[in-house]
Structures are given as C-alpha cells and as structure tokens.
Amino acid sequence: MGQQQTFSGLLPLFSTVSPVLAAMVVLTPSPAMKQIPAINLSEPGSEALLVRACEDLGFFKVTEHDIPMELIAKLEEEALKFFALSPAEKELAGRANPFGYGSKNIGGHGDVGWVEYLLMPITSEPLSMAFLMHPSASSFRSALDEYALAVRKLACRVLELMAQGLGMEQRDAFRKLVADEESDSMLRLNHYPPCPMLRELNGFVTGFGEHTDPQIISVLRSNDTAGLEISLRDGSWVSVLPDRESFFINVGDSLQVLTNGRFRSLRHRVLANGWKSRVSMIYFGGPPLGERLAPLPEVMAEGEQSKYREFMWCDYKSCAFKTLLGDNRLDLFHQTSEASEKMKKDDEVAVNEQIVEM
Ligand SMILES: *[C@@H]1O[C@H](CO)[C@@H](O)[C@H](O)[C@H]1NC(C)=O
Numbered sequence: 001m002g003q004q005q006t007f008s009g010l011l012p013l014f015s016t017v018s019p020v021l022a023a024m025v026v027l028t029p030s031p032a033m034k035q036i037p038a039i040n041l042s043e044p045g046s047e048a049l050l051v052r053a054c055e056d057l058g059f060f061k062v063t064e065h066d067i068p069m070e071l072i073a074k075l076e077e078e079a080l081k082f083f084a085l086s087p088a089e090k091e092l093a094g095r096a097n098p099f100g101y102g103s104k105n106i107g108g109h110g111d112v113g114w115v116e117y118l119l120m121p122i123t124s125e126p127l128s129m130a131f132l133m134h135p136s137a138s139s140f141r142s143a144l145d146e147y148a149l150a151v152r153k154l155a156c157r158v159l160e161l162m163a164q165g166l167g168m169e170q171r172d173a174f175r176k177l178v179a180d181e182e183s184d185s186m187l188r189l190n191h192y193p194p195c196p197m198l199r200e201l202n203g204f205v206t207g208f209g210e211h212t213d214p215q216i217i218s219v220l221r222s223n224d225t226a227g228l229e230i231s232l233r234d235g236s237w238v239s240v241l242p243d244r245e246s247f248f249i250n251v252g253d254s255l256q257v258l259t260n261g262r263f264r265s266l267r268h269r270v271l272a273n274g275w276k277s278r279v280s281m282i283y284f285g286g287p288p289l290g291e292r293l294a295p296l297p298e299v300m301a302e303g304e305q306s307k308y309r310e311f312m313w314c315d316y317k318s319c320a321f322k323t324l325l326g327d328n329r330l331d332l333f334h335q336t337s338e339a340s341e342k343m344k345k346d347d348e349v350a351v352n353e354q355i356v357e358m
Pocket residue numbers: 040041042043063064
C-alpha cells in the first residue's frame with residue numbers, strides 16, 4: 001500500500017522523463033495464486049476438471065500437452081532474435097494494424113503498455129507475411145509454422161474435452177470453429193523488456209493492460225519470468241507463477257457466449273518489471289469471420305433463457321477494434337443491457353434506412 005503511494009508520488013517524475021511511461025499506471029504486483037488448476041491431459045477424467053476450471057476461473061494450465069519442448073524453445077529463440085533487431089529492422093514486419101510489429105501502442109485508441117509485439121494471422125496455409133518470405137527469415141518462419149500447427153491442435157483437443165465434459169452429444173461443437181479452414185485465429189509474440197527506470201524504485205508498470213480475449217480460446221506459453229495476473233470472480237487480482245512445462249489456457253468472450261455464461265471469459269493483465277524481460281507466445285483461436293455465435297441450446301438447461309443475442313464474429317471483432325482494451329464488450333451483446341438495446345435499435349434503424357433507400 002505504502003509502496004503504491006510512493007509510486008503515485010513519482011508519476012510527475014515519469015512524466016518529465018517519459019510521457020509514455022507515465023501513461024502506464026505503476027502498480028505493485030498482486031499476491032501469487034498457488035492453486036491454479038493444473039490439468040493432466042492424459043489422465044482420465046480431465047474433461048470434468050476442465051469444465052470446473054472454466055466455470056470457476058476461466059483459466060487453467062495443462063501438462064502432458066504433447067508439444068515437444070524443442071519446438072517451443074526454437075520459437076522462443078527465434079522470437080528473441082527478432083526482438084533483438086533494430087527498430088527499423090523490426091518495422092519491416094509492417095506496423096501492427098492489426099497485424100505486424102507494434103511497440104508500446106496497443107490498438108488504435110491510445111492504449112499503451114511496456115511491451116513490443118508481433119501479431120500474425122494464422123490460417124490453414126503457412127504464414128505468408130512479406131517479411132517472413134525473406135530468405136533470412138526462413139528459420140523464424142518454419143518455427144512459427146510448426147508451433148502454430150501444434151498449438152492449434154492442442155486448442156482443438158482441449159475444446160473437444162470441454163464439450164465432452166459438458167456432456168454434449170456434438171463433441172466437435174467448439175472444436176470445429178477453430179479447426180475450420182476459414183477460422184480467424186492469430187499468434188502473438190510479446191516481449192516485455194526490462195524497464196530500467198523502475199529498477200531503483202523496485203516498481204512495476206503495465207505491460208499489457210487488463211482485458212478479456214474476444215476469441216474462443218487462448219493458449220499461452222511464457223518463459224520463466226512472472227508478470228501475468230488474473231482477475232478472480234470477486235474482482236481481486238492474483239499473479240500467476242510462471243511454469244515452463246505447461247501451457248496456460250483461458251476462456252475467451254466467444255466461448256462465454258456459446259456456453260451462455262457458464263464458462264467465464266478471463267480478465268487478465270501483464271506487469272513488466274525493471275530487471276527481467278519476459279517473452280510470451282499466445283495463440284488465439286477464433287471462429288470463421290462469418291460465423292454466427294449465440295448460446296448453444298445443448299449447453300443450456302431446460303427453460304434457460306439465452307443471455308446473449310446472436311452476432312456474427314466479424315461484428316464482434318470490429319467492435320473489439322473500436323473499443324478500448326479494457327472495455328467490457330460483451331455487455332453490448334447482453335440481451336438485457338441498455339447498450340445492447342441501443343445497438344439493436346441502431347441496427348433496426350440501419351435496416352429501415354436500407355429499406356427506404358431501396
Ligand atoms: C499424467 O498422468 C499420467 C497417467 O496417469 C501419468 O503417467 C503422468 O505422470 C502424469 N503427468 C504429470 C505431469 O503429472
């Protein structure tokens with residue numbers, strides 16, 4: 001507490017040295033949560049544990065994931081090589097919009113964080129971003145392709161287990177959305193460099209501000225540096241101890257919708273520190289752009305009302321691009337919320353206008 005006050009007192013100092021840094025709230029880390037559900041995928045009964053973790057936290061880690069450590073290490077090494085390039089070289093990847101290389105700016109609405117990143121679309125085809133086609137990038141490209149393939153497979157396996165755990169007859173109800181050739185998935189490599197200004201202060205800055213992921217499922221791998229924090233149901237924050245052996249998985253907004261709120265989309269954030277850099281690699285599994293999402297009747301009890309109105313994934317995604325990182329976008333699609341009513345009305349007006357024009 002006292003420490004936090006000290007930091008606020010120092011904010012003016014940050015403003016003179018670095019306005020960008022001052023914009024990132026300086027925080028003290030939250031207490032560590034020791035009991036993150038750890039699910040052994042090769043153990044019978046893991047599907048029930050997965051479901052419970054998705055309901056309680058929207059978050060868990062998996063072991064026995066069958067992704068070879070060499071493959072992970074190879075991409076981590078390539079990512080570090082990339083981030084070690086000069087800014088001009090990194091910008092050859094194109095400025096993140098949304099795909100490409102970004103530094104400190106997240107999205108187009110003024111969100112900032114002590115982070116640099118590379119965001120890439122994942123399709124059923126090998127990656128084809130221009131900078132990756134250069135011969136000098138061939139080992140980076142092959143590491144990315146191999147990793148994307150493996151992590152997508154893991155996401156599919158977990159999604160199938162979730163459906164099984166929910167007792168759904170249609171086991172591939174979730175999986176098929178991410179496995180589809182047209183699925184709108186991406187891979188993000190994040191690098192949180194040490195922030196030397198914080199060293200003497202023993203402080204932390206926002207690396208990536210709090211948010212939920214709009215997609216169905218996110219699969220995260222980070223190296224041994226702490227920094228990830230998750231929000232519990234009561235709104236308190238806890239930090240997650242790093243684990244090199246496991247993958248961390250969280251529920252995204254779309255899966256919360258598909259399960260009519262039974263699974264919880266996880267609010268999370270990352271803090272950066274003064275001493276140690278952190279590298280993370282996140283796969284976001286999203287549905288095809290034209291996919292219509294709504295609570296699946298198979299997941300709902302008899303007579304249960306649908307909490308969300310149906311929407312197309314591309315509309316949700318464009319809503320995510322238009323809002324701030326930390327905004328609660330799902331609220332806009334809640335059946336009963338005022339915002340949703342307003343959006344529905346706007347839609348109707350738009351439709352009526354179209355009719356008039358015709
Ligand atoms: C996972 O479960 C299998 C089967 O029970 C067991 O052999 C293996 O050691 C477990 N792995 C971990 C990491 O606990």
